[in-house]
Amino acid sequence: MTPSRGAGEAPLAGSAPLIDAHAHFYHADAGRADWADVNSARFRAGDRIGITYHVASVLGSYGFSSPTYFPSPADVERGNDAMLDIASREQDRVRMFTTVNPNYTDHALREVERCTKRGAIGVKLLASRRANDPLLDPVAALAGERGLPVLHHIWQHRTREWPSQEISDGIDLSGLAERHPKTSFILAHIGGGGDYMHTFRAVADVPNIYPDLSGSGVDRGMLDAAVSALGARRLLWGCDLTMCTGLAKLRALDTIGLQSGDIADIRWRNAVRIFPPNSFPRCTA
């Protein structure tokens, strides 16, 4: 995992702090032979963009031995162990979400405690159970007690069931967030599929929900609408599976009339505010 940026080459997104609030890494049990290459590519691109911290999770076995969005407890643990190893090895640039499956409530709570003790700074919920289901309450409550933001996988406007996931949308997450007003929720990837305009309306009045900008979608007008509906202090920059679109969105933020403070909020300051104190020592104004 060697940085690829050449000596003296400036970061493409500038040298100001930059936190990717939605990243993933792979591991040897993830069912793909190129897992290490993909991890290396994330670091290579992160260095070229100028990412200060990758806040990342491992999603069980990514479908190899249990489904990506419904990981078995064993796969959850194996994935979290792999993520702990990466975060430990790359302490200067990687932070970790603990992935859990809330259908196994006790296991989920134990995983949050176990991984938080070893440095995890957030909780990752997939699509194993709809976001407004009371089964998520113990996880959300524990996250709130520990000051850990919860990154929740979201489909922007759920109009029907989709295969391979029990998908949630902004309205569903709002139900959970309103029951846990002291817990911060990161609404995943407004560019990750579905109708983001629906999401903005759904979460506008739920101040503890922070949408991230990640996802492959780069619709013109999406960023403008997000800022207009929610304000820059509610948005987090991130990449998820496509770092090219992450860089494109950073460049677009420079063209839509934001103040420099707004851009700093989205790039890193909002993340510093919602994650536990001192999570990002390299991010200072």
Add this chain to the structure above:
Amino acid sequence: MIDVNTFIGEYPFRHVPHPTPEALLRVLDRERIESAWVGHLPSAFYRDPTLGNAELFATLQPFSSRLEAVPAIRPDWPGWQAALRDAKSAGAPAVRLYPPQWGLGPHDHRFAEIAIAAGELEMAVVLTVRFEDLRQRHPLDGASDLSAATVRSLARAGDSVRLVVTAAGRDMIEEVHWGLTPAEQRRILWDIAWIWGPPEDHLAKLFRTIGAERFVFGSQWPLRLVQAPRANLDLLPDDLRQVLLGRL
């Protein structure tokens, strides 16, 4: 640098900011792109695109040194041959076809006929795999993505055929490319608007396997950020970035 995949005009299923030639020129200047092939976005959804084409040519006329009109021509519409000749006379470098939006199947012989005729006039055919992600479409937007079978069928239609396929992802590109003879493969250029960069590095993999010479710069502006394909190029692995940027 030429952006082969831009439009002007409104999109019927969501608001698109400033889809005008003036805005497009500002974007091209900002992104250091010399010129663009420009389609008329609403015409993809018109039953008869004739008047949309007229509007396209008239609107772009003051900007014709940098914005080249690419009209839409339905091969199932009477008089398409004349429309094609008119497009050639007006200087169009290509024509746009929209098989899914027009409800025409992958092996419709009329597509082959217009692709051959366009090629004989040294005009390319621009195909659009998708305007939006399937997951966000309006309920009335029932057209499927363009199928790989349609692209293969057109590529096999004749020696003169030249296709520019826009908004395809890695899976479709590979399915088409490896399903064609080398001669047929050379009839297709792919734009990079919807190809993933790192960490999956689909663009890099395609450059290494299919060859960068089969790809062109396209953004799908005003639907998508023009910064996206540029960012994808900027994030190529170093060996590819240095060698390939000059070719696109």
